[in-house]
Amino acid sequence: MSATFRLPTGGLIDRDTALRFTFNGRSMTGHPGDTLASALLANGVHAIGTSVKYGRPRGIVAAGSEDPTSLVQIEQPFPEPMLTATTVELYDGLVAHGLPGQGRLASEPDPARYDAKHVHCDVLVVGAGPAGLVAALTAARGGARVVVVDEQNQAGGALLGTREYLGERLSQDWAADIAAELRNTPGVLVLDRTTAFGVYQDGFVLALQRRTDHLGFDAPADAARQRVWRIRAKQTVLATGAHERPVVFADNDRPGIMLAGSARTFLHRYGVLPGTRAVVFTTDDSAYRAAIDLARAGMDVAMVVDARPAAPSVLAARCSARGIQVRAGHVVTGTEGGARITDAHVAPLPGTEGNPETVDCDTLLVSGGWNPVVHLFSQARGTLRYDSELGAFVPGEELPTVRVAGSATGALDLTSCLRQGRDAGHAAALAAGFAPVGEVELPVSGARTDERPGMVLWRVPGELREGAPDTRFVDLQRDATVSDVLRATGAGLRSLEHVKRYTTIGTAHDQGKTSGMITAGLVAEELGVELSEQRPTTFRPPYTPVSFAALAGRDRGELHDPARVTALHPWHVARGALFEDVGQWKRPWYFPRTGEDMDTAVLRECRAAREGVALMDGSTLGKIDLQGRDAGRFLDMLYTNKMSALKVGRIRYGVMCGVDGMVIDDGTVIRLAEDRFLVTTTTGNAAMVLDWMEEWLQTEWPHLDVYATSVTEHWATIPLVGPRSRDVLAELAPDLDVGNEAFGFMTWRDTVLDVGAGVPARVCRISFSGELAYEVNVTAWHGLAVWEALMAEGEKYGITPYGTETMHVLRAEKGYPIVGQETDATVTPQDLGMSWAVSKKKADFIGKRSHTRAENNRPDRKQLVGLLPVDPEIQLPEGAQVVGTDRLPDPPVPMLGHITSSYRSAALDRTFALAVVRSGHERVGETLYVPVGDDLVPVTVTESVLYDREGARRDG
Amino acid sequence: MQLIPCPWCGPREETEFHYGGQAHVAYPQDPAALTDEAWARYVFFRDNPSGPFAERWSHSAGCRRWFNAVRDTRTYDLLAVYDAGEPMPDLGERDEVVS
């Protein structure tokens, strides 16, 4: 298939290679170097999709990322919603179609990889157009570490779309020369296909690099498809260029209507003519160059319609010489056509002589001046200033670390752009601590030296015909018209932000790059206010759309959050344990045998712990080594009970409260020496407790001599539980007198286990089950060997590994609360029935003062109790609420509390629950009710300790 | 994302730090002697200015030291960094400068 609008020569494309692609079901070819948009235009395709509200055909308006209309859905190689055809580099096998305003997400998972990279530099240059290149070269020659990012696939910026000479070199070649020099300079990083999309605090700039998109099916699977560059720059030079601004007129949205500068880009960069016969409508000089270039390339340019009262004489003469008619003081008032423009209506402005005429054309090129790209400057908190000559917001005062150069400042001629680039590069390098040696010699440019701002015209004057739908589109993607803007101001809206929201202008894919300024102009005109007094709407990141996956980067799947496992983890996995996530930890939940469900397994595990011997992996408990002269004093403030009185060799259980008096953690405290304690925390709160200690130590009591170190992962901790635990331990710890007299409850001993060559161990007589138990602590390195030795030694007693679920049942039978399960940041130690653990003698501890507040002493506080369903077979759901009546009134039903834990107990041979209940401690013996589904289950309130109330079992 | 100048490690990414709220709120000498109102002030009430704010930061993924900073809550610019326990430095006219 021949690409009929492709010129025989010219353009930065590889004509020797043909790329096949399919668009809207039609097969076509293009070349490497093409975008989807240029390849479509080469094939004569202008109509891309249809508009979101009115379903009108829409084409290609611009050549770059500012294009508001060429929205396409990629289908092959992988579905991607809503890209602009102007930013999709062509590759072989591409399948895409135009969109009716909404994109489609793939239903299958994205196989691509994404990542992020950090880079630090002295000078970051955003934009590799003429200003950016010179800025980068200037800074780099001074020795600064420079990063250059540019969204195109090659350096040059606007130069890629022209054929002007810089000195002796063609503009495109000149840009390539500089880029090559930069690439060869040590310490300089040039990133193509990389869009700086956000500027943040302290020189932090985020840029998205499209690394393999242009390779299509050939993209290597192991390379990151897109990369987020996190750039920290001492100085930033924004050489972000300018976007051409359209003029609004009736039926300005038909395919074939395009910005003049973009048509010129399609010609010079891609060797494509946008059509056969063009009308050019302009308010400034730049469109004349497009007209002349296109005519020179063989296009029939019928007419230049210039809204200004007088056409520029030299350019007009050059047009006339090529047979292009020039109409000064005229405007395009409307167009005809369907899926493509067929005619332009041209008429004189009031005050200009002439007659309305209709000119047939398949292309209408429009230029209404240029908007500097100030998005990133604005994001950097730069203030903007309205330039009434340009009809655009331009950067106001320079920022200490962010400079702007080139057409992003509003400069129109190439010489100024180059000079600004050099000055900005010089200043940035200097500010970053480098003195550039000599000046970069700037090429002499004959192009655009006399460029003057044109006429500011937001829309072609004229009234809408009564009753006719308005087709004067301001935001082509949102289908928002001049009438919509006028309705907004007519509705009483005065702020641009309100108008934007009323009309939805600027909220689409392009974020108003071509419509925002016009809207501001229309509103100011309508309200009769000065634009200089209007605040432009905020430019929010990202500058161009960024895929979710690129931002998620590698933090997905397994890498979403680190999984922490204990030294014994492989054993648990091998034994088929099921795991529970507790914080970042993977904890064995229970160890089912073949054919067992959870209930059966847990009943078996519980029975083993109460009747024989069982063991679990307790290594995830937080462990903090606390040393220093004042460690005891410090712990007295942290815990509700008195820790300083603890004797060396002994262990005490402690509760920790926040300053608000609510329980935040609990655990045991072991006194290792006069000046040393080992503190254990709950699994989930280990980091919190360490932070809590550090905060008090460093910010409140820095005079205390205390040092806190996390040793959680240094130890493997194995509670050995049950009446036969003593027998098992005795075998493995021959030097240790494991008898109750010598080794009493709540004490610890160091010993050497008869494992391998001997493993030093610390054994603690603590119990979270009420049974005789020894907590065996060894270095994590030896954990697995010791675990296996305990398993082997205990085999004759039927030793049984158990998980967190059994641990929960055993402790609940004893009424021991779990912080975070029985407590929810509204529960005090007193509520838990732990007044015994709250010192009345200590002058103070954290939270003590809160305990004396009125609310803390209400008799109807919720308190921890046990609940026994009257029917011992009914297991109450955890989270069920407790009520006082056997019939539910209409909502809201008064609730007394809720079930915090509920289990089936092997030891009690029945079900039971723990609950927090209003005035619970006083209600022991009462019958309450628990709504479960449509039933009300009667329960008897008991004390929270349900098993072995006397504590007879703990000593074996 | 900010660059926060840890007094011990130098400038580091914000993600390495933990925020600790207002600085210079001392734990009361004798909490038991306080009225409920005065105690509640200590527990729950903190300054929340729009402008320079003396606050605490901890370099939690670095040296783990707490330090104080004066930061403008409008611009997020860090105006001063100083050791925990030191008084807030006199910023002179800085308050007026940032707006």
Add this chain to the structure above:
Amino acid sequence: MTEPASPAQPPGAHLPDHPDFLWEDLEPRTFYDVVIVGGGGHGLATAYYLAKVHGITNVAVLEKGWLAGGNMARNTTIIRSNYLWDESSGIYEHSLKLWEGLEEDLGYPILFDQRGVLNLAHSLQDVRDSVRRVNANRLNGVDAEWLDPRGVKEVCPIVNIAEDVRYPVLGATYQPRAGIAKHDYVAWGYARAAHEMGVDLIQNCEVTGIETVGDRVTAVETTRGRIAAGRVGLCAAGHSSVLAEMAGIRLPLASHPLQALVSELLEPVHPTVVMSNAVHVYVSQAHKGELVMGAGIDSYNGYGQRGSFHIIERQMSAALELFPIFARAHLLRTWAGIVDVSPDASPIVGLTPVEGLYLNCGWGTGGFKATPGVGDCFAHTIAHDKPHAFNEPFTLERFTTGALVDEHGAAAVAH
């Protein structure tokens, strides 16, 4: 190969237009019976109910910027009432009931869409907490269900319920009557209706001082002059501390940035609202098709209406864990609001030590859903100088007595 959809009914064709007239931009008068400081959703709703329910129409709403341009314009519009405690469920359910009649009440197409909300559970404790909340909700007359992973998938087929992900979905609470609305439409609906009843809406009018005589409020100083007032109600969200300070009142609030974002317009894939506190993300697909997402707050105090980008990156990775098909959706726009967070994640609504001065603040990340409810209750509080039963628990004094309403479990991260 998919052909373009038929343009017979373009996807954006069904959205209603705003009315031809909203409100008149007025000069402030010198005296009002009631001055509401803050022209966001809460301020506008309060003014509306003052006029409609209590017949008080000599009212001005003072807005320092453009009407409803603060958090009202920046939130992710989730509406639900499935809070844990009786106090919260009272006021949020009151609000939800008002939402259900609001379109008719205001005569404005606010696009209230009761598509339900799922709050996901990712750990066994999440499950216990969720079931507890469901049971409490039901007994409080709030619709709520507990769904297992398959039930979650039925409501929202695109949620990833695979067991081999880092934090698998273990289930969710579901409130079918929850949903979303269009924030600007809501604000403008209230503004137009209030204006029609005689309320003055004054923009670009920043309050710079609160004048009191004895213990009584008499006027506000503004950038547009002194405005005398019989009563003054503060509805200034993130700026509440600064305003209350002007009357010598210290609040237990911290103002934080809260960020949100949208994608491009996409074909419908997400029929409900999904929130996950554990992985810090909440997502819905708005009426035009864009994905609207929010995250947790930035940790530091900030009035800058911008946050740190790593929060957004973290939110994206969480979103893709839950919704792998979002991978190639695009982030179009990010922004931030300033939320006033209280120590117990519940609001402060009621009287102050200064006679005639009333507080409505501390809504943190969740004020939007409360708009009609608190508007009604706060209007009642101002009109009667006495709290409405629904806001009575939310006093400033509770921080002294300890009678907190701790909603961290239901409110901490996501709204």
